[in-house]
Amino acid sequence: MLLQVKNISFSVPEKKILHDISFSLDQGKLIGIIGPNGSGKSTMLKIIYRYLKQTSGVVTLYEKDMDQMTQKNIAQEMAVVSQETPVLFDFTVKDLVMMGRTPYKQWLANDSKEDFSIVEESMQLANVLYLKDRTLGKLSGGEKKRVMLARALAQQAKILILDEPTNHLDIEHQLQLMDLVKELPITIIAALHDLNLASSYCDELLLIKEGALHMKGTPEQVLTEETIEQVFHVQAGVSKNPFTQKLHLFFTQKT
Amino acid sequence: MTKLRFTLLIGALIAVLLASMTCAVMVGSVGITPSIIWEVLFSKIGLSIENTASKAQSIIIWEIRLPRIILAAIVGAALAISGAAIQALVRNPIADPYILGVSSGASVGATLVILLGAFSFLGTYALSFAAFLGAIFAVVIVFLLARVNGRTSVIRLLLAGIAISMVFSAITNFMLMTSKQQGGIQAVIHWMLGSLAGAKWSTIGIPFFIFLLVFILLLLNYRQLNALLLGEELATTLGMNLDGFRIFIILVVSLLTGVVVASSGSIGFVGLIIPHFVRMIVGSNYKLVLPISALMGAIFLVWADMVARIAIAPEEMPIGIVTAICGGPFFIWMLRRRRYSFGDGE
Numbered sequence: 001m002l003l004q005v006k007n008i009s010f011s012v013p014e015k016k017i018l019h020d021i022s023f024s025l026d027q028g029k030l031i032g033i034i035g036p037n038g039s040g041k042s043t044m045l046k047i048i049y050r051y052l053k054q055t056s057g058v059v060t061l062y063e064k065d066m067d068q069m070t071q072k073n074i075a076q077e078m079a080v081v082s083q084e085t086p087v088l089f090d091f092t093v094k095d096l097v098m099m100g101r102t103p104y105k106q107w108l109a110n111d112s113k114e115d116f117s118i119v120e121e122s123m124q125l126a127n128v129l130y131l132k133d134r135t136l137g138k139l140s141g142g143e144k145k146r147v148m149l150a151r152a153l154a155q156q157a158k159i160l161i162l163d164e165p166t167n168h169l170d171i172e173h174q175l176q177l178m179d180l181v182k183e184l185p186i187t188i189i190a191a192l193h194d195l196n197l198a199s200s201y202c203d204e205l206l207l208i209k210e211g212a213l214h215m216k217g218t219p220e221q222v223l224t225e226e227t228i229e230q231v232f233h234v235q236a237g238v239s240k241n242p243f244t245q246k247l248h249l250f251f252t253q254k255t
Numbered sequence: 256m257t258k259l260r261f262t263l264l265i266g267a268l269i270a271v272l273l274a275s276m277t278c279a280v281m282v283g284s285v286g287i288t289p290s291i292i293w294e295v296l297f298s299k300i301g302l303s304i305e306n307t308a309s310k311a312q313s314i315i316i317w318e319i320r321l322p323r324i325i326l327a328a329i330v331g332a333a334l335a336i337s338g339a340a341i342q343a344l345v346r347n348p349i350a351d352p353y354i355l356g357v358s359s360g361a362s363v364g365a366t367l368v369i370l371l372g373a374f375s376f377l378g379t380y381a382l383s384f385a386a387f388l389g390a391i392f393a394v395v396i397v398f399l400l401a402r403v404n405g406r407t408s409v410i411r412l413l414l415a416g417i418a419i420s421m422v423f424s425a426i427t428n429f430m431l432m433t434s435k436q437q438g439g440i441q442a443v444i445h446w447m448l449g450s451l452a453g454a455k456w457s458t459i460g461i462p463f464f465i466f467l468l469v470f471i472l473l474l475l476n477y478r479q480l481n482a483l484l485l486g487e488e489l490a491t492t493l494g495m496n497l498d499g500f501r502i503f504i505i506l507v508v509s510l511l512t513g514v515v516v517a518s519s520g521s522i523g524f525v526g527l528i529i530p531h532f533v534r535m536i537v538g539s540n541y542k543l544v545l546p547i548s549a550l551m552g553a554i555f556l557v558w559a560d561m562v563a564r565i566a567i568a569p570e571e572m573p574i575g576i577v578t579a580i581c582g583g584p585f586f587i588w589m590l591r592r593r594r595y596s597f598g599d600g601e
Binding site: 046049050051070071072073074075076078079080082084090091092095096099100102103105107108135155 | 475476478479481482484485486487488489491492493494495496534538539540
């Protein structure tokens with residue numbers, strides 16, 4: 001078992017954000033986390049990548065309690081592209097991608113030949129190699145996202161967590177990014193807003209509603225007309241995308 | 256920046272620093288030529304045989320000007336790297352090394368000594384000791400105020416720093432207002448604006464070694480400093496123990512600025528502008544920012560001290576006035592340049 005979430009709850013003063021969520025994930029899949037705004041998707045991810053600490057429950061990685069692991073060890077197993085893109089202070093793209101090697105570095109260690117080649121490969125993979133000497137502040141939204149992805153790839157982790165990776169991207173870049181991610185031979189956990197993206201790329205979906213796990217299954221199992229109406233309060237029609245043969249959804253305001 | 260260009264830049268800056276220091280030894284009421292300076296220097300370390308310098312010249316160079324100029328370089332370098340580290344810590348480009356209350360705390364200590372004669376049993380060390388104690392005391396309070404639920408909050412750190420600075424400044428001002436000693440008040444104001452006049456070989460050792468220690472510690476952690484600039488969340492996912500690292504930075508920077516302020520008063524502006532200037536040239540990577548800031552800070556303060564000595568000779572101008580007057584317009588020019596974004600990504 002790769003990752004196991006057992007009875008996770010999370011509260012801030014006067015508000016319970018997650019209640020009693022449990023699920024487990026196997027290796028190599030692309031797992032989508034979907035749910036309405038404020039349902040707790042990001043919080044769930046933040047707990048998995050240990051930025052927030054759950055109020056109760058356990059998260060295990062390879063059957064090991066993550067609370068017992070050092071942040072550095074976790075960073076070697078798990079890379080994250082979060083919603084925030086750093087704009088503060090300017091780094092060149094290659095310096096930024098090199099930061100993905102941080103979890104492997106001891107105090108006095110220099111950037112090795114191996115690090116440079118990993119960084120180069122990661123930039124190649126995320127299609128940002130041509131930007132390597134540019135500074136981050138001068139890139140477009142899509143380019144920034146891909147640079148952050150390259151940085152995460154340089155971490156060479158077995159799990160990649162993406163928090164709404166397609167936000168602010170135009171449709172071309174959305175598909176480009178999702179295609180790229182889908183090809184990776186690692187486990188991906190992505191919080192997604194766009195249900196059609198979720199259905200066409202994810203192997204498995206976790207639907208979160210009001211801080212609780214509402215349903216878990218394949219896109220076909222989860223994205224039904226009834227469930228969508230229940231959770232998102234819109235009327236939905238289910239069809240097929242003629243290009244990909246994947247499930248495709250239509251929506252209208254509930255009457 | 257390539258490795259070669261970085262090495263060249265470092266080499267050039269070291270050359271400029273040495274030239275500036277030589278120049279600074281020459282300037283003053285007694286004229287001295289560069290060759291005499293190096294002769295005295297070499298004979299002092301036992302390398303030279305011939306010595307054409309007079310005894311007076313040799314004393315002026317060795318006992319008076321040289322320690323002072325070396326202290327200027329150390330203080331400039333120390334403030335610059337402290338500023339750079341603090342800006343990474345609070346992830347805010349307006350921060351300077353005094354933002355955690357160091358200078359206001361030190362002022363209270365210094366005022367206590369000058370006006371009320373506190374710690375008189377320590378003799379000539381009373382002033383430095385009290386200033387250091389005040390600085391560390393202020394930082395400890397700020398730090399404790401910024402701790403919530405076992406975490407250090409950056410915004411609380413900034414606000415607590417401002418609040419504590421206000422309270423401590425008020426205490427200093429109260430002591431100044433109620434004091435009847437004109438000379439003492441003058442001395443306090445002079446101290447607060449900074450001066451390197453008291454430098455002796457015996458007093459520059461501690462600042463030098465603390466600077467060296469902190470510089471090496473910061474440079475060893477350049478990856479963590481870089482990660483901090485990316486934001487808390489990203490730094491965490493890169494494997495950083497955020498809280499531990501913050502405490503470490505606060506500790507080493509407070510130690511260094513405390514020692515520096517104790518030896519030369521609170522010289523303003525260096526710690527704010529030098530890191531910005533350096534980032535404008537080499538970018539934000541702290542592997543480059545730290546060593547270049549140290550050298551630039553040293554050069555800047557050597558020149559500032561030179562101006563302080565000659566501007567209104569034979570009187571001496573407090574060096575804080577020089578750094579602000581020279582640094583201010585320069586900073587404004589930089590602010591107006593469109594290429595430098597100050598990190599807001601515009």
